[in-house]
Amino acid sequence: MRLQEFWSRLADHFGSMRAETVARDHLFSSLGGRSAVDAIDAGVPVRRVWLAICEEFEVPPKLR
Numbered sequence: 001m002r003l004q005e006f007w008s009r010l011a012d013h014f015g016s017m018r019a020e021t022v023a024r025d026h027l028f029s030s031l032g033g034r035s036a037v038d039a040i041d042a043g044v045p046v047r048r049v050w051l052a053i054c055e056e057f058e059v060p061p062k063l064r
Contacts, residue, residue, distance in 0.1 A: 001047040003040070009050065013059060028052045 010019035023036040030052045031039040039049050054064045 001045075001050060003046055006040075006046045006050055009063075010053070013063060014057075022053065022057070026056070028056055030055065 007019070007023075010023060013019075014022055025035065027033050027035055028039070031044060031049065034042065034044075036049045036053060039052075040046055051064065053059070
C-alpha cells in the first residue's frame with residue numbers, strides 16, 4: 001500500500017478532518033504505543049499501520 005492510498009482510505013472512511021486526528025493523535029498498542037504517523041515515520045509498513053487502524057476502529061473486512 002502506498003502512502004497516498006493510506007491517506008485516501010483514511011479520509012474515505014473517517015472523513016478528512018477525523019482522519020487527521022486518527023492518524024496523528026490516537027496511539028495504537030499494536031504499533032508500539034505510537035500514532036499511525038509516528039509508526040510510518042519509524043519505518044513500519046503503511047499496510048501494517050492501516051490494518052492496525054482497521055482493527056482498532058472495527059473497519060469492515062471488505063474495506064480493509
